[in-house]
Amino acid sequence: MMLTRWMSSAESTPESSYLETLNSEQREAVEHGIGAGEQAGPLLIIAGAGTGKTATLAHRVVRLIEAGADPFRILLLTFSRRAADEMKRRAECIAVRALGEGAAASLAWAGTFHAIGARLLREHADQLGLDLSFSILDREDSADLMGVIRHDLGLSSTKERFPTARTCLEIYSRVVNAQLPLAEVLKDTFPWCASWGNELRRLFAGYVEAKQAQMVLDYDDLLLHWAQAMEDPDLAAEIRDRFDYVLVDEYQDTNRLQATILTGLKPDGRGLTVVGDDAQAIYSFRASCVRNILDFPTLFSPPATVLTLARNYRSTKPILMAANAVIDLAPERFTKQLWSERASEQKPRLVTVRDEIEQARYVADRVLEDREAGVPLKQQAILFRTSSHSGHLEVELTRRAIPYVKFGGLKFLDSAHVKDVLAVLRWAENPRDRLAGFRVLQLLPGVGPAHSRRVLDEMAAALMPIAALAGAKPPAAAAAAWPDLTALMRALRDRDLPWPAELDAIQHWYGPHLERIHEDAEIRSADLVQLAQIATGSLSRSDFLTDLTLGPPEATGDYAGPPLLDDDYLNLSTIHSAKGREFRSVHVINVVDGCIPSDLCTGSTAEIEEERRLLHVAMTRAKDELHLVMPHRFYTHAQMKRGDRHIHAPRTRFIPNAIVGLFERSAWSSATATAGSSTSAAQTRVDVGAKARAMWN
């Protein structure tokens, strides 16, 4: 899209009509510091759920441009790629409205911290001693690499069990992102690993060395190296000089390392705007730190201006009152009471069902009822704390042929066949990427880990790795397939095919292997068709790999076969993945202690508080209808077939008796539902208490 630089501030009209749709609080945030003759001081916008944070940030971007800012020098940092795309789209629409057709704000620097980090590191690779063609490992690959080093150092065969590769990666990642010493992270977050401090240090040193030898960066490196670049005065000045304005969305979910990067970019806070909601901080497991937002104002001198958005445009009053009540019980936060003008008689419902099977039936019934009443499936969502909570529901939906897409949980890109194809691309991009090579080589019949390692060692030692691959001696079973692989790699390396045609070549090569390896090859190849389609959106192989690694598509395609995008489908989502979204009708399932809060959290106050915020986030996704469903009992897994062991689950502690009156309570069972009625708690059928008392009177 064409870049237009708007009128200078002298020409701009603060009363521009495109700002009229904003309320006065939003307007104040949009106008902050504009026209003051110097760059605006630091600004923190505390924006409660549904208060128009995206709209406000998008308008501020356009207003800055209108006042003379250069769109190329605005850095917009968001939490997900979807949020970046949405923000760009909104800003462009507003720009057109503000300045007429033909006007456009092309935001060249909008993306996640990781994506922007990757781009800056590539642009400054020389100065940072990085190889320009570095590839990026996703979390799975990083854990695999950690596993390889763990094994090589003999840590997989220690007498007492050494932490798993995944736990080691989590520890490593927390040290990097929270910028804390290893000993402190072990003591506070991984106390059961505390005795392994020395071994972990050795492991992490090996992991870092392996990444450097293979010219790969993991997600954490994208931030770490960016922060390190900001420590060099000249380089920091160069990077700082690229951006006049830095705007950050979802600031409550940034971690210490990201905060360091921001203060490096804007040491006095001038030109810096951050938006967030401390009540929606839900990513501490990724070392995000709610203190970042609570402490932001005092980071600068003079301190940042704090503006609050409290008018919620999304939810009805009763939904908002209940969501406010849940978060009001949190001990520390910026105080704000969300309010709404959307009147409704309907309180959110708190529904008890016998077990998860009944819960699935209840939800499926309600979803169909809502659809009959004119609410499309796409406007409905079922939310849960953990991906595995939706098992029963997925079965019930499939049984009733209700199409759905699941967000969170097993992702499209985590499926083996998609990873295989991407590994070929990554290996072609960087033949020293051992993990990619390790995966690709083992697709061939008869090639195992030992043989792959040998070939990769030969390639690592050679000046021309692909020639070394061609010259390597394959095991007998792979002899026939070897020339095809080397021919493919050579073609990809030499860029014989234009992008994205090379993906077709890979699929052509991969087809027979897919059929040999997987029984359900046909279903899996549909995902590969989808992958090829996604590839058309990127300009080059390297862009495609970077885009996918940093912002993967979220829908599961592994088993369900994703519905076409224009079909109507129900949204199933973890609460984390529903962040930033809204639906006319929302069901939150398993609203019981043990699920929310999850019994997986260790019970520290900070963790419990985060679970409270999760429930708040879930509730505030609803516009018109909100159902919180509570199965009364859960079957336990470790028992004989047809066993009937179960545990009783109490209502979540986040809805204590003091606030339960804000909900309409009812009990539901499929037996009474088919008889055409549900039992309301208020209309008890058999008052067993009275009967029992009567026995003794």
Ligand SMILES: Nc1ncnc2c1ncn2[C@@H]1O[C@H](COP(=O)(O)OP(=O)(O)OP(=O)(O)O)[C@@H](O)[C@H]1O
């Ligand atoms: N000034 C306004 N007038 C009317 N509607 C508005 C206004 N501002 C925002 N909205 C509407 O309110 C809803 C919520 O806005 P948005 O999605 O930007 O909220 P948000 O603050 O990002 O929410 P959350 O943090 O919960 O994800 C949207 O449907 C949006 O169109």
